[in-house]
Amino acid sequence: MxxxxxxxxxxxxxxxxxxxxxxxxxxxxxxxxxxxxxxxxxxxxxxxxxxxxxxxxxxxxxxxxxxxxxxxxxxxxxxxxxxxxxxxxxxxxxxxxxxxxxxxxxVADGSGVxxxxxxxxxxxxxxxxxxxxxxxxxxxxxxxxxxxxxxxxxxxxxxxxxxxxxTDGAPILADRSHYSPWARILGDEFERLQQRRKGGRKSLLDHYGATNPAEFFAVATETFFENPGQLKKKHPQLYGQLEGYYRQDPAGWPGGNE
Structure with a gap:
């Protein structure tokens, strides 16, 4: 088959x-x-x-x-x-x-209804x-x-x-050794985005990504392909993890650093 x-x-x-x-x-x-x-x-x-x-x-x-x-x-x-x-x-x-x-x-309210x-x-x-x-x-x-x-x-x-x-923000990675840095870097970035949303501060990453780790990965993917130059400059470790996962460097495409 x-x-x-x-x-x-x-x-x-x-x-x-x-x-x-x-x-x-x-x-x-x-x-x-x-x-x-x-x-x-x-x-x-x-x-x-x-x-x-x-x-x-x-x-x-x-x-x-x-x-x-x-x-x-x-x-x-x-x-x-x-x-x-x-x-x-x-x-x-x-x-x-x-x-x-x-x-x-x-949706459950505060009393569980x-x-x-x-x-x-x-x-x-x-x-x-x-x-x-x-x-x-x-x-x-x-x-x-x-x-x-x-x-x-x-x-x-x-x-x-x-x-x-x-659906937890951790897709299948190429090697088991990749999961530890993925969890650490994306976890830290997720927490920082939550703090920025809580404080009402702007962020390159859409605040919707602070909802949960799955939404963070999806929002980070959007930013990786849509604003790669800025993501690489402002969040280099996050960019590096996504670059390794997707095996692409969109910041290197013509106009990718804009």
Whole structure:
């Protein structure tokens, strides 16, 4: 089974992308032109596999098209460059809404009584095989590669985080020896972000990352790819851990140090 899956994926990666898809990448992805040529070629192959294996579903009246699929797939696959990957093995479907959508969740108050609450969301990652995204937020985050916000990077970082069965801010690392510095550095940075949020002080990292370690990893991933030069300057140890995990140095891309 694994042999046939590997052979099928190699064949898919060997097929060139359609010219209209490449034009979509150039138009919709602000970071695409900054990628090294070898990375763009690798990304094209990953997009082919991703689109073949994952199901997309339009929600809230959204009519899916190739522009939506390719734009989402490309950003999800940037996180896979340079690494051995099984293409988000637990992920089966991507649900796309046209704009921010409402979702319900249960919240316990101080006395332990559970209340049903409705939130407006840009995206979410489910542990049982689904990512949900708002298309206008996806496109806005893709076109502007330096605003520090990218809902696809964020939600697919959660998918990577959950591959070991726990969404806890510690994805599967290449070697057991890497877990100790990862926990120490990301733990320290998480605590500092919590203190900055509590004190109302600005931070390069979005304050939402202070919610819990899983959200910190997702927010740090957004910042790593969106504001790499600033992250490397202001949080060099955090940048180093993410550079080692993703095996990429986006601060070294043209314009990456801005």
């Amino acid at each position: 694994f042999f046939f899956k590997g052979r099928r994926r190699r064949k898919l990666r060997g097929r060139p992308l359609r010219p209209v898809w490449i034009e979509t990448l150039r138009r919709n992805l602000g970071f695409y032109a900054r990628l090294p040529e070898s990375d763009r070629a690798e990304l094209h192959g990953h997009i082919r596999v991703f689109l073949d294996e994952k199901e997309f579903e339009g929600c809230g009246g959204l009519q899916l098209d190739d522009e939506i699929r390719v734009t989402v797939a490309a950003q999800a696959c940037v996180l896979l460059l340079h690494r051995k990957t099984d293409y988000y093995p637990e992920l089966r479907s991507i649900l796309i809404y046209p704009s921010p959508y409402r979702a319900s969740r249960d 559970v209340h049903r609450r409705q939130d407006v969301r840009l995206g979410e990652s489910w542990s049982h095989g689904t990512v949900v995204l708002a298309w206008d937020s996806v496109r806005r985050g893709a076109v502007n590669p330096v605003d520090g916000h990218n809902v696809v990077f964020h939600e697919f970082a959660h998918q990577l985080d959950s591959e070991d069965g726990r």
